[in-house]
Amino acid sequence: MHNKTAIVTGAARGIGLATTKLFLAEGRRVAMVDRDSEELAKAASTLENVFPLDYDISVPEQVTKMVAEAEDKLGHIDALVNNAGVADFGPMEDTDFDRWRTVMATNLDGVFLCSQVATPALKHSKGCIVNIASISGLRASTLRVAYGTSKAAVIHLTQQYAAELGDYGIRVNCVAPGPVRTKLAMAVHTQDIIDAYHDAIPLNRYGSEDEIANVIVFLCSEKASYVTGQLIAADGGFESTGIGLPSLRQES
Numbered sequence: 001m002h003n004k005t006a007i008v009t010g011a012a013r014g015i016g017l018a019t020t021k022l023f024l025a026e027g028r029r030v031a032m033v034d035r036d037s038e039e040l041a042k043a044a045s046t047l048e049n050v051f052p053l054d055y056d057i058s059v060p061e062q063v064t065k066m067v068a069e070a071e072d073k074l075g076h077i078d079a080l081v082n083n084a085g086v087a088d089f090g091p092m093e094d095t096d097f098d099r100w101r102t103v104m105a106t107n108l109d110g111v112f113l114c115s116q117v118a119t120p121a122l123k124h125s126k127g128c129i130v131n132i133a134s135i136s137g138l139r140a141s142t143l144r145v146a147y148g149t150s151k152a153a154v155i156h157l158t159q160q161y162a163a164e165l166g167d168y169g170i171r172v173n174c175v176a177p178g179p180v181r182t183k184l185a186m187a188v189h190t191q192d193i194i195d196a197y198h199d200a201i202p203l204n205r206y207g208s209e210d211e212i213a214n215v216i217v218f219l220c221s222e223k224a225s226y227v228t229g230q231l232i233a234a235d236g237g238f239e240s241t242g243i244g245l246p247s248l249r250q251e252s
Contacts, residue, residue: 005074006220007031007067009057009114010084012039014182015132018213019081024049026217031070033057033084057084057110067117077121079220082111082154083132089143100146107150108157115161119170126169130219131158133176135235151176155231162229171228173219178235181206202237 006023010016011032020030020043029049034040035056044052051073055066071077086106088099111131122129136144137151158174165172179185179197185206189197198204215234218224233239 004028004078005030005076006079006081007033007070007074007077007114007118008081008083009033009110010132012036012043015177015180015209015212015216016081016083017043018209019083019216020047020050022210022213022217023079023220026221028078029074031074033066033070035084057114058105060113063110063113063117067114067121071121076125077118078125078127080114080118080122080127080129081132081216081220082114082129083216084110085132085134086147088147091143092145095145103146103150107147108153111154111157115157115172119165122165122170123168128171128173128220128224129158129161129165130216131155131172131174132216133158133174133231135176135178135233135239138176138233138239158231159229166228171219171224173224173227173229174231175212175215175219176231176233176235176239177207177212178233178238179206180212181208197238200238200241201235202241205236207234207236 006028008016008020008030011020012034020032023030024047031051031053032040032044033053033055037054040052040054044050053066053069055062057063084106086103088103115129131154133154134151136148137155140148155174158172162172212234215232219227
């Protein structure tokens with residue numbers, strides 16, 4: 001595994017950083033991509049066998065340069081993790097076209113661009129792509145007209161790529177995280193919101209960044225060599241069950 005490589009976008013923090021660390025633990029070298037230069041440099045400074053690449057994956061020209069630089073530094077590309085995303089929530093009536101496009105440019109266009117540009121290198125390595133969607137792409141909720149729609153599109157885009165790239169031995173899968181206990185989530189979620197999530201999730205808790213990263217790394221491994229075109233909702237059962245009631249849980 002020490003010869004394996006990966007590109008991880010949105011790698012300066014959260015799930016992207018957790019995924020990078022797990023890749024490193026199994027011996028991969030990683031190109032860490034993020035447009036937050038300061039956070040990227042800070043994260044990369046504590047790690048070995050990483051190459052921090054400061055690019056905005058919503059800009060076509062930058063994606064072309066990013067993939068070329070990653071391939072030059074890594075030698076080859078075995079895996080692409082399309083994790084970078086914009087979490088923008090607001091009422092539909094307040095979501096003007098500029099706000100809509102800002103979300104789509106990173107969450108959807110970025111996944112398309114990175115996958116498209118990296119495909120020639122992945123053909124050579126018979127590599128894999130893992131796209132990070134969201135439970136919001138599987139079930140509608142308030143304040144997510146742009147975010148949820150972008151993630152639903154990522155889920156379908158995953159299947160489109162899997163169908164076409166299978167001829168080259170490239171696997172393409174998708175992970176849809178449910179509520180994850182990140183610093184940002186804990187900063188903005190009130191106790192009422194936390195309690196409501198715990199009630200609705202069968203495992204009765206938020207997930208961790210490492211738990212999501214473990215699924216991503218599995219899908220990039222040989223253990224998932226016959227898995228492609230699939231969606232894994234790493235969500236504690238949230239999508240499968242809908243709403244739970246405390247009283248019913250107590251009775252059970």
